Amino acid sequence: MQHITSFIDHAAYSRLRFAFLSLLAALMLAIPVLAHHGTAASYDADKTVTLKGTVTQFVWANPHSQLHWDVKDADGKVVNWGGELHSIAQLIANGWNKNLLKPGDEVTVSGHPSKAGSPYMVVISLKTADGKEYYRDAAGAEKADK
Numbered sequence: 001m002q003h004i005t006s007f008i009d010h011a012a013y014s015r016l017r018f019a020f021l022s023l024l025a026a027l028m029l030a031i032p033v034l035a036h037h038g039t040a041a042s043y044d045a046d047k048t049v050t051l052k053g054t055v056t057q058f059v060w061a062n063p064h065s066q067l068h069w070d071v072k073d074a075d076g077k078v079v080n081w082g083g084e085l086h087s088i089a090q091l092i093a094n095g096w097n098k099n100l101l102k103p104g105d106e107v108t109v110s111g112h113p114s115k116a117g118s119p120y121m122v123v124i125s126l127k128t129a130d131g132k133e134y135y136r137d138a139a140g141a142e143k144a145d146k
Contacts, residue, residue, distance in 0.1 A: 042116075044115050051110075052071070055068070055069045055106075056070055058098075064084050066083065066084060067109065068081065079119050085136055090137060105128065109127075110126075111125075111136075
Protein backbone atom coordinates (compact mmCIF):
# COMPACT_ATOMS: atom_id res chain seq x y z
CA MET A 1 0.00 0.00 0.00
CA GLN A 2 1.42 3.33 -1.03
CA HIS A 3 1.28 6.47 1.08
CA ILE A 4 -1.00 9.26 -0.14
CA THR A 5 2.00 11.53 -0.75
CA SER A 6 3.06 9.17 -3.52
CA PHE A 7 -0.03 10.18 -5.51
CA ILE A 8 -0.10 13.93 -4.92
CA ASP A 9 2.68 16.40 -4.67
CA HIS A 10 3.78 17.70 -1.29
CA ALA A 11 2.30 21.23 -1.78
CA ALA A 12 -1.14 19.82 -2.58
CA TYR A 13 -0.94 17.48 0.40
CA SER A 14 -0.03 20.40 2.67
CA ARG A 15 -3.00 22.44 1.41
CA LEU A 16 -5.35 19.51 1.92
CA ARG A 17 -4.04 18.90 5.43
CA PHE A 18 -4.35 22.63 6.28
CA ALA A 19 -7.94 22.72 4.97
CA PHE A 20 -8.89 19.65 6.99
CA LEU A 21 -7.33 20.98 10.21
CA SER A 22 -8.97 24.39 9.68
CA LEU A 23 -12.37 22.78 9.26
CA LEU A 24 -11.82 20.67 12.36
CA ALA A 25 -10.82 23.76 14.40
CA ALA A 26 -13.88 25.70 13.17
CA LEU A 27 -16.17 22.85 14.21
CA MET A 28 -14.59 22.63 17.64
CA LEU A 29 -15.01 26.38 18.18
CA ALA A 30 -18.68 26.15 17.18
CA ILE A 31 -19.56 23.58 19.86
CA PRO A 32 -19.91 26.11 22.73
CA VAL A 33 -22.18 28.27 20.57
CA LEU A 34 -24.43 25.31 19.85
CA ALA A 35 -24.53 24.42 23.54
CA HIS A 36 -25.80 27.86 24.60
CA HIS A 37 -29.53 28.01 25.06
CA GLY A 38 -32.00 30.86 25.14
CA THR A 39 -34.05 31.72 28.18
CA ALA A 40 -37.15 30.15 26.60
CA ALA A 41 -35.66 26.70 27.17
CA SER A 42 -35.55 27.07 30.96
CA TYR A 43 -38.01 29.82 31.91
CA ASP A 44 -41.75 30.32 31.44
CA ALA A 45 -42.09 33.55 29.42
CA ASP A 46 -45.90 33.38 29.81
CA LYS A 47 -45.63 33.89 33.58
CA THR A 48 -44.16 36.82 35.50
CA VAL A 49 -43.61 36.74 39.25
CA THR A 50 -42.68 39.69 41.46
CA LEU A 51 -40.98 38.99 44.78
CA LYS A 52 -39.74 41.27 47.54
CA GLY A 53 -36.80 40.13 49.62
CA THR A 54 -33.30 40.61 50.95
CA VAL A 55 -30.16 40.17 48.84
CA THR A 56 -27.91 37.31 49.95
CA GLN A 57 -25.48 37.36 47.01
CA PHE A 58 -24.88 39.33 43.82
CA VAL A 59 -22.54 37.52 41.42
CA TRP A 60 -20.98 39.93 38.89
CA ALA A 61 -19.66 37.48 36.29
CA ASN A 62 -19.80 36.37 32.68
CA PRO A 63 -21.47 34.78 30.84
CA HIS A 64 -24.45 35.59 33.12
CA SER A 65 -24.47 37.54 36.36
CA GLN A 66 -26.69 36.16 39.11
CA LEU A 67 -28.74 37.48 41.98
CA HIS A 68 -29.74 35.50 45.07
CA TRP A 69 -32.22 36.82 47.63
CA ASP A 70 -34.32 35.56 50.52
CA VAL A 71 -38.11 35.77 50.22
CA LYS A 72 -40.66 34.97 52.94
CA ASP A 73 -43.46 32.77 51.61
CA ALA A 74 -47.11 32.92 52.73
CA ASP A 75 -46.31 30.76 55.79
CA GLY A 76 -43.38 32.96 56.85
CA LYS A 77 -40.82 30.41 55.70
CA VAL A 78 -37.72 31.92 54.07
CA VAL A 79 -37.02 30.67 50.54
CA ASN A 80 -33.75 31.54 48.80
CA TRP A 81 -34.47 32.61 45.23
CA GLY A 82 -31.97 32.93 42.43
CA GLY A 83 -32.10 34.93 39.25
CA GLU A 84 -30.17 34.87 36.01
CA LEU A 85 -29.12 38.22 34.59
CA HIS A 86 -27.28 39.25 31.42
CA SER A 87 -23.56 39.54 30.83
CA ILE A 88 -21.57 42.26 32.55
CA ALA A 89 -21.35 44.34 29.35
CA GLN A 90 -25.11 44.30 28.83
CA LEU A 91 -25.80 45.11 32.48
CA ILE A 92 -23.39 48.06 32.41
CA ALA A 93 -25.12 49.35 29.27
CA ASN A 94 -28.39 49.28 31.26
CA GLY A 95 -27.05 51.16 34.29
CA TRP A 96 -25.97 48.28 36.54
CA ASN A 97 -22.56 48.11 38.26
CA LYS A 98 -20.78 45.56 40.42
CA ASN A 99 -21.42 47.59 43.58
CA LEU A 100 -25.15 48.06 42.95
CA LEU A 101 -26.26 45.33 45.35
CA LYS A 102 -24.82 43.91 48.55
CA PRO A 103 -26.07 41.34 51.08
CA GLY A 104 -28.81 42.83 53.23
CA ASP A 105 -30.21 45.19 50.56
CA GLU A 106 -33.99 45.11 50.17
CA VAL A 107 -35.11 44.49 46.57
CA THR A 108 -38.23 43.80 44.55
CA VAL A 109 -37.49 41.49 41.64
CA SER A 110 -39.71 40.60 38.67
CA GLY A 111 -38.99 37.81 36.24
CA HIS A 112 -40.01 34.68 34.41
CA PRO A 113 -39.91 31.64 36.71
CA SER A 114 -38.14 28.37 36.09
CA LYS A 115 -40.15 25.80 34.12
CA ALA A 116 -38.85 23.17 36.55
CA GLY A 117 -40.66 24.82 39.46
CA SER A 118 -37.50 25.63 41.39
CA PRO A 119 -37.12 29.05 43.07
CA TYR A 120 -35.16 30.50 40.18
CA MET A 121 -36.03 32.99 37.45
CA VAL A 122 -34.66 35.00 34.61
CA VAL A 123 -34.76 38.53 36.01
CA ILE A 124 -36.66 41.14 33.98
CA SER A 125 -36.41 44.05 36.40
CA LEU A 126 -35.20 44.95 39.85
CA LYS A 127 -36.25 47.81 42.14
CA THR A 128 -33.98 48.87 44.99
CA ALA A 129 -35.24 50.17 48.36
CA ASP A 130 -34.72 53.77 47.19
CA GLY A 131 -37.15 53.17 44.31
CA LYS A 132 -34.62 53.02 41.46
CA GLU A 133 -35.46 50.47 38.78
CA TYR A 134 -32.95 48.44 36.79
CA TYR A 135 -33.76 46.26 33.82
CA ARG A 136 -32.15 43.11 32.45
CA ASP A 137 -32.09 44.60 28.97
CA ALA A 138 -32.97 47.80 27.13
CA ALA A 139 -36.26 46.34 25.86
CA GLY A 140 -37.54 46.13 29.45
CA ALA A 141 -36.68 49.76 30.09
CA GLU A 142 -38.42 50.84 26.89
CA LYS A 143 -41.63 48.98 27.87
CA ALA A 144 -41.58 50.60 31.33
CA ASP A 145 -41.36 54.09 29.80
CA LYS A 146 -44.64 53.60 27.91
